[in-house]
Amino acid sequence: MAVQGLSERDQAVIWHPYTQMKSAPAPVPIVRGEGPYLIAEDGKKYLDAVSSWWVNIHGHAHPYIAEKVSAQLRTLEHAIFAGFTHPVAVDLAEGLLRILPPNQSRIFYSDNGSTAVEVALKMCFQYWSNRGEERTKVLAFRNSYHGDTFGAMAVSARSAFTAPFENLLFGVEYIDTPCPANIAGLKAFIAEHGSSFSSFIYEPLIQGSGGMLMYEAQYLDELIAACREQRIFAIADEVMTGFGRTGKLFASEYLRNQPDIVCLSKGLTGGTMALGVTSCTAEIYEAFLSDDRLKTLFHGHSFTANPVACAAALASLDLTMQPATMENISRIMDSHARFAARIKGHPRLKDVRQTGTIIAFEWETAGDSSYFSSLRDRLYNFFLEAGIILRPLGNIVYILPPYCISNEQLAYVYSKIEQALEEI
């Protein structure tokens, strides 16, 4: 019998995320990571220009994170987190509270971005329930994405992804992202209907999965202020935007009005381990302090505050706080801006937009629809062939690189995007 390769063995036993298994090509077998590269079984190197689904902010197999994780594994790999604590969970909570908006006062750990959102929603719903007030609706943006578990899915935009579950999702009021033309209307809506909403959840400045859609801080600031007047809690879903992605540590730093709750994951551990964080204000935390045990936040996961994940997050935080990292972030931002200026107005591009280290190119889709319906796959394959991992969202190609990517590596990605504009 012939020896099977990794791809064939995978195809016999594994069900992949967001993948139509009937028609998907064989997965690329990756055996090693190094800086911005993923290295395949056959030795081919892929430049990871999307930071492996936005998590890998410092590149792959970073020796400093590996060292810290390895030491933690040999010290304490896990401990139950109800009734017990451990040093890295406390160090990480202290470290995060030092850099989060100053009104944040407590850290609740969970497993990923979706669970961080679930916890945020439950904190808000139960805040009102603990006070005996009826506030069960949530305000969210059209085109939003907050995760794939049921609560997170409920507050995400309705789409092909959520369609099979439509009737099972709780009620959410969707509003457009704010702009000069609609801000007055949005504020009027909140003033009129605000008292039924428990919370307002948003991806600050940039809606990732919705297509890297960007909007201005100033109008979000006004919306949060309008919500605050109605005592609607502001939940900043910084799962994608956290840890320098937008040019500041958190996108919320571009705003004057700070969120009541912040959700973190993705870059939190530098892409090393799964971990989620939900931080909240003292006001929210205190609404759960009671002699009535039913007012407890009854939520927890087996791996809550896993020490290895916390150690990875602490190591990643050390790297993030080094001046060299912010210098890399500025360098990527300048580089993107120069490329955007050069390519803007290309006849095949409907739009080029940038927020911090993220740059998005929206391909023109007018004309032959059958040609364009396969555009996404043709672009994906073109870049893969060129040794670059870019996963277009439909007709939107975006670069969301690890901060260690070099100018030469960025220039290579840009040159392939220019080539794709001519050839694909």
Ligand SMILES: *Cc1c(COP(=O)(O)O)cnc(C)c1O
């Ligand atoms: C990815 C993402 C999530 C979900 O995180 P998972 O770890 O994939 O569950 C939530 N919110 C935003 C803004 C995201 O980008």
